[in-house]
Every structure is written in structure tokens, then in C-alpha cells.
Amino acid sequence: MIAVSTPNFTLDAVFESMADLPVFPKVVHKALQVLDDPKKKISDVSEIIKFDQGLVANILKLTNSAIFGLRQQVTDLDTALALLGNQKIREVLVAGAAMPYLSRPLSGYEMAPEDLWLHSMSCAVVSGVISKRIGFTDSSTLFTTAILHDIGKIVLDIYVGPRLGEVLMISKQRGNSFSEAEWSVLGTDHAVAGAAILTNWDFPPDICRAVRNHHDPDLYIQDRLSACLALSNIMSIQLGFGVGTDGFRYHISPALLKAAGCGQEDYYWCMDHAITSFYEAEKLLNMIMD
Numbered sequence: 263m264i265a266v267s268t269p270n271f272t273l274d275a276v277f278e279s280m281a282d283l284p285v286f287p288k289v290v291h292k293a294l295q296v297l298d299d300p301k302k303k304i305s306d307v308s309e310i311i312k313f314d315q316g317l318v319a320n321i322l323k324l325t326n327s328a329i330f331g332l333r334q335q336v337t338d339l340d341t342a343l344a345l346l347g348n349q350k351i352r353e354v355l356v357a358g359a360a361m362p363y364l365s366r367p368l369s370g371y372e373m374a375p376e377d378l379w380l381h382s383m384s385c386a387v388v389s390g391v392i393s394k395r396i397g398f399t400d401s402s403t404l405f406t407t408a409i410l411h412d413i414g415k416i417v418l419d420i421y422v423g424p425r426l427g428e429v430l431m432i433s434k435q436r437g438n439s440f441s442e443a444e445w446s447v448l449g450t451d452h453a454v455a456g457a458a459i460l461t462n463w464d465f466p467p468d469i470c471r472a473v474r475n476h477h478d479p480d481l482y483i484q485d486r487l488s489a490c491l492a493l494s495n496i497m498s499i500q501l502g503f504g505v506g507t508d509g510f511r512y513h514i515s516p517a518l519l520k521a522a523g524c525g526q527e528d529y530y531w532c533m534d535h536a537i538t539s540f541y542e543a544e545k546l547l548n549m550i551m552d
């Protein structure tokens with residue numbers, strides 16, 4: 263018999279904590295809208311974001327990383343945007359804006375400052391490998407979703423910490439995933455918190471839904487974006503990238519592969535290629551340690 267106290271946690275406390283979070287930069291949403299408008303030019307994107315110096319600095323760091331694959335180092339925003347092209351600009355914008363949120367220590371999850379950032383980027387990198395292999399056309403949306411899928415941890419961290427022992431004990435004794443154990447102890451999990459944060463930040467419903475679903479086996483097989491996110495996340499966990507106490511007891515079911523449109527052979531291919539990509543992702547560590 264497991265001695266676990268009754269959940270005394272309410273979502274109200276999570277929502278109150280969210281009020282303290284800085285808002286996701288509105289200029290990024292505006293820039294993404296510009297990229298959707300065929301009448302606008304790449305230089306219009308630059309006009310929107312150039313005054314956010316922190317964002318521009320992060321964009322340049324990412325643009326010069328191996329992840330985005332440019333052959334030359336760039337030092338100014340206009341050149342970076344011109345070389346990246348529409349799809350990679352979307353990815354760099356979201357990753358650059360998310361970096362300050364994701365590169366902070368999460369003591370409740372026993373995660374060092376670089377852990378969540380590395381896991382999120384790794385998940386995004388493997389999502390790119392999957393998109394390419396299975397022909398998932400909305401790869402930029404999947405990339406965005408992968409970058410932000412664990413954002414709920416930055417709010418839930420303060421609630422997990424004091425009860426981490428209970429969460430880990432439940433997970434171990436019942437054979438549950440960390441997320442299932444979070445539900446048992448806290449009455450919610452970081453996926454629900456993350457979806458609420460992204461809704462507050464005006465992200466599209468399909469992205470919020472995929473983040474909400476990413477640990478729920480019944481929900482993440484309901485749509486392809488959710489399935490591809492869950493698959494990317496589990497693969498990055500299986501490869502051991504920056505997941506703190508959260509990195510165990512997740513497995514890939516035939517139903518998940520089917521919902522993602524990913525065959526068994528595709529899965530093995532993606533694992534193999536993701537390893538190479540992860541070596542590149544690891545170099546991103548240096549960016550936040552500067």
C-alpha cells in the first residue's frame with residue numbers, strides 16, 4: 263500500500279502563478295503573421311523584431327549554430343533572415359524567444375539550467391528528422407510545438423519540488439510515468455499547465471492541444487500533430503537528452519506510430535539519424551553557458 267497524501271492542489275494556484283510570467287514577445291507573433299502574408303517581404307520581419315535586442319541576439323546565436331546549417335557566420339539580423347528562408351526563420355524566431363524561459367534551473371524537477379533547453383531543442387531537432395522521413399508537411403508548427411512542449415514545467419516546478427518524493431515513489435511503485443504520478447500527487451501535470459500558458463500567449467489551438475496531449479496515450483493519438491510531438495518527445499527521452507527526473511517509463515506504442523503515420527522502419531531510421539542530429543543539438547549548450 264502506498265502512503266500518498268490526498269491531492270490538495272488546484273489549477274487556480276497554477277493560473278495565479280502564470281500571471282507572474284512575462285508574456286511571450288508579441289513581436290514574434292507579428293513576425294509569424296508577416297511570414298504568412300505573401301504580399302510581405304523578409305525585410306518586413308526585420309523591421310518588426312529589430313528593436314528587441316535580446317531576441318535579435320538569441321536569433322543570431324541560433325542562426326550561427328550547427329542546428330540551422332548555414333555555411334557562413336552572420337553578425338547582423340538582415341543577413342541572417344535572408345539566408346535562413348521562410349521556414350527556418352519561423353523556427354529561429356520561436357526558439358530565440360523561448361530560450362530565456364527554457365534556460366532556467368528547475369529545482370522541483372531536479373533539472374539544471376541547461377537541461378530543459380537541451381531537451382526542448384533536442385525534441386525539436388528530432389521532430390525535424392521525423393517530419394522529413396514521414397512527409398509531415400507542417401514541420402514548422404511541429405518544431406514550435408516541440409520547442410514549447412514542456413513550458414508548463416516552469417510554472418509547475420514550484421509545486422512539484424516539495425512533493426517530488428511522493429511523485430517518484432508513486433511512479434516507481436505503480437510503474438507509472440512521471441506525468442501520471444504528477445496527476446496522482448498534484449491533481450494536474452505540466453502538460454495541462456503548458457497548454458494554459460500557450461493559450462495565454464495566443465498560440466494557435468492546435469499547438470496548445472498537442473502540448474496538452476503530449477503525455478496522455480489516449481489523447482495524443484487523436485490527431486497527427488499531437489502524435490508527432492509525443493513521438494519526438496519520447497524519442498528524445500529514449501536518447502537521454504536533458505530530462506531530469508522526468509526521463510523514464512515512456513514507451514512508443516503501435517497506436518502512436520500509426521497515429522503519427524510512422525512505420526516501424528521509419529522509427530528505426532529516425533532514431534539512427536536523430537543521434538547524429540543530437541550531437542549538433544548538444545553544441546547549443548554552449549550558447550546558454552556563455
Ligand SMILES: [Fe+2]
Nearest residue numbers: 411412476477
Ligand atoms: Fe513533458
